[in-house]
Amino acid sequence: MSVLTRRHVLGLISGLTLACVRPDRAWTQTPSRVVVVGGGFGGATCAKYLRRADPSLEVTLLEPHRQFVTCPFSNAVLVGLRDLASVTHTYDDLRQRYGIRLVHATATALDPAGHQVTLDDGNTLTYDRLVLSPGVEMQWGALEGYDAAASERFPHAWQAGPQTLLLRRQLEAMEDGGLVVITAPDNPYRCPPGPYERASLIAHYLKTHKPRSKLLLLDAKDTFTKQALFRPAWARLYPGLLEWVSGSQGGRVVRVDVPAGTVHTDFDEYKPAVANIIPPQRAAAIARAAGLDDGKGWCSVHPRTFESTVHAGIHLLGDAIIATPMPKSAFSANNQAKVCAAAVVALLRGAAVAEPILMNTCYSLVAPDYGISIAAVYRVAGDKIAAVEGSEGISPVDAPDEVRQREAEYTQSWYANITADVFT
Amino acid sequence: MRTLMRVLLIVTLWLPGIVAAETGSARGAALAHACVTCHGPEGRSQGAIPSLTTLSSADITTALQAFRAETRPSTVMHRIAKGLDDADITAVATYFATLPGR
Numbered sequence: 219m220s221v222l223t224r225r226h227v228l229g230l231i232s233g234l235t236l237a238c239v240r241p242d243r244a245w246t247q248t249p250s251r252v253v254v255v256g257g258g259f260g261g262a263t264c265a266k267y268l269r270r271a272d273p274s275l276e277v278t279l280l281e282p283h284r285q286f287v288t289c290p291f292s293n294a295v296l297v298g299l300r301d302l303a304s305v306t307h308t309y310d311d312l313r314q315r316y317g318i319r320l321v322h323a324t325a326t327a328l329d330p331a332g333h334q335v336t337l338d339d340g341n342t343l344t345y346d347r348l349v350l351s352p353g354v355e356m357q358w359g360a361l362e363g364y365d366a367a368a369s370e371r372f373p374h375a376w377q378a379g380p381q382t383l384l385l386r387r388q389l390e391a392m393e394d395g396g397l398v399v400i401t402a403p404d405n406p407y408r409c410p411p412g413p414y415e416r417a418s419l420i421a422h423y424l425k426t427h428k429p430r431s432k433l434l435l436l437d438a439k440d441t442f443t444k445q446a447l448f449r450p451a452w453a454r455l456y457p458g459l460l461e462w463v464s465g466s467q468g469g470r471v472v473r474v475d476v477p478a479g480t481v482h483t484d485f486d487e488y489k490p491a492v493a494n495i496i497p498p499q500r501a502a503a504i505a506r507a508a509g510l511d512d513g514k515g516w517c518s519v520h521p522r523t524f525e526s527t528v529h530a531g532i533h534l535l536g537d538a539i540i541a542t543p544m545p546k547s548a549f550s551a552n553n554q555a556k557v558c559a560a561a562v563v564a565l566l567r568g569a570a571v572a573e574p575i576l577m578n579t580c581y582s583l584v585a586p587d588y589g590i591s592i593a594a595v596y597r598v599a600g601d602k603i604a605a606v607e608g609s610e611g612i613s614p615v616d617a618p619d620e621v622r623q624r625e626a627e628y629t630q631s632w633y634a635n636i637t638a639d640v641f642t
Numbered sequence: 643m644r645t646l647m648r649v650l651l652i653v654t655l656w657l658p659g660i661v662a663a664e665t666g667s668a669r670g671a672a673l674a675h676a677c678v679t680c681h682g683p684e685g686r687s688q689g690a691i692p693s694l695t696t697l698s699s700a701d702i703t704t705a706l707q708a709f710r711a712e713t714r715p716s717t718v719m720h721r722i723a724k725g726l727d728d729a730d731i732t733a734v735a736t737y738f739a740t741l742p743g744r
Contacts, residue, residue, distance in 0.1 A: 267675070553675075572669070573669070574672070575730075579680060593721045595722060595724070596725075608721075609724040613717065627690035628689075628690055631691040632679075635679065635681060636679050636680070639679055
């Protein structure tokens with residue numbers, strides 16, 4: 219062993235000092251690498267909160283798109299209350315303010331044992347922990363006649379962007395007196411109140427611009443979220459214009475025929491001027507890779523860490539997972555991402571995982587000045603999530619108009635604040 | 643050599659503090675992470691949802707307790723506050739009241 223000279227000592231000290239002022243480069247070991255797949259409300263939040271909690275982490279956010287168009291408020295875009303730019307967000311702050319490495323590619327395969335993700339550009343990424351928040355994909359063919367090509371004629375608009383604009387153009391082009399059909403799928407699917415908010419805002423558009431038109435909401439279900447608020451509001455705001463048909467009353471759509479322009483239930487055939495088909499969905503492909511969904515189409519997790527119940531070292535969150543009773547909402551994804559980020563940091567340090575705080579609040583607009591909400595706070599007991607008694611519920615059914623007006627203002631404010639939390 | 647060991651010891655002990663970017667009560671921070679989804683980053687809200695930045699710890703505690711008891715009118719906070727116990731309310735109130743840059 220060589221003798222330490224003064225120069226050695228000084229060199230070591232200056233090296234250590236550098237290590238201290240550059241906490242992104244740990245001096246004793248290579249930094250831990252976390253790869254986050256999906257740059258939506260779940261993934262982007264997780265990447266940001268990972269770096270906030272531990273700036274020594276190397277965080278890579280994998281997202282094919284250079285901008286993110288949110289599903290929240292895309293219903294307002296559909297009917298001309300907002301433009302697409304107002305629901306479009308960049309990753310600039312995540313890169314520049316938080317030092318997150320953005321890779322614009324799609325994850326195509328996983329190697330859970332080798333801790334590697336394969337990308338569609340041929341590269342591979344190695345991780346110490348992987349977070350998957352890729353959202354949903356439409357289950358093409360699950361509804362007879364409805365595939366990607368069919369969605370160019372009958373848009374789903376359940377992933378915001380070109381589909382949103384396509385449906386908007388169709389609504390704008392429709393003549394007064396036309397029939398609009400919206401179809402809602404069985405549970406589970408992304409954004410449980412989404413079809414009902416959409417029906418509400420399209421009804422508002424028709425009432426304002428094309429009052430002789432009719433909107434039919436064909437539902438596979440007999441009950442839906444916030445039903446006790448939506449239905450009385452529809453009766454008051456859109457009488458004779460918006461009709462909801464439950465599954466047991468013939469609302470279940472069994473087939474669409476794009477060449478004929480028809481939508482079929484067991485009992486009836488409709489030929490709408492505009493058809494918005496919200497089809498059955500499942501976890502996006504990468505969340506079903508390597509058996510992560512156990513063949514079920516959705517993934518299950520341990521709710522203290524959001525680590526997969528199938529593969530250790532892989533965490534899942536957002537719309538791709540079943541986290542009952544938490545709904546598939548932007549708020550849930552954002553909240554789960556923060557719990558997951560804290561757990562990942564603790565696990566990488568070999569520290570104890572904190573007791574999670576899980577929460578959800580979903581606002582819906584029944585009209586531009588008429589907002590309603592559902593909310594809950596959850597605790598984890600064992601490996602199950604449960605709502606705290608008294609916390610779970612909807613806005614009061616008999617509230618005065620001022621309350622609806624205030625919740626509509628809160629809906630707008632919520633959007634500004636959650637997107638600031640995720641993207642800035 | 644002894645000096646070097648001392649330096650190493652001090653630096654090693656100090657290092658964990660570097661990565662602990664979020665100080666204060668971990669429970670308060672975890673709760674606050676849920677609040678900011680609606681109330682905005684660090685409690686600075688854009689629009690109609692109230693900001694938390696001008697509230698003292700006592701203000702937040704009093705408000706959450708009143709929401710929980712439904713003695714103060716609200717829209718969504720009656721429900722949210724019922725999900726919090728007394729320790730949660732104290733932790734989150736302290737967290738927001740002690741954020742830097744207020």
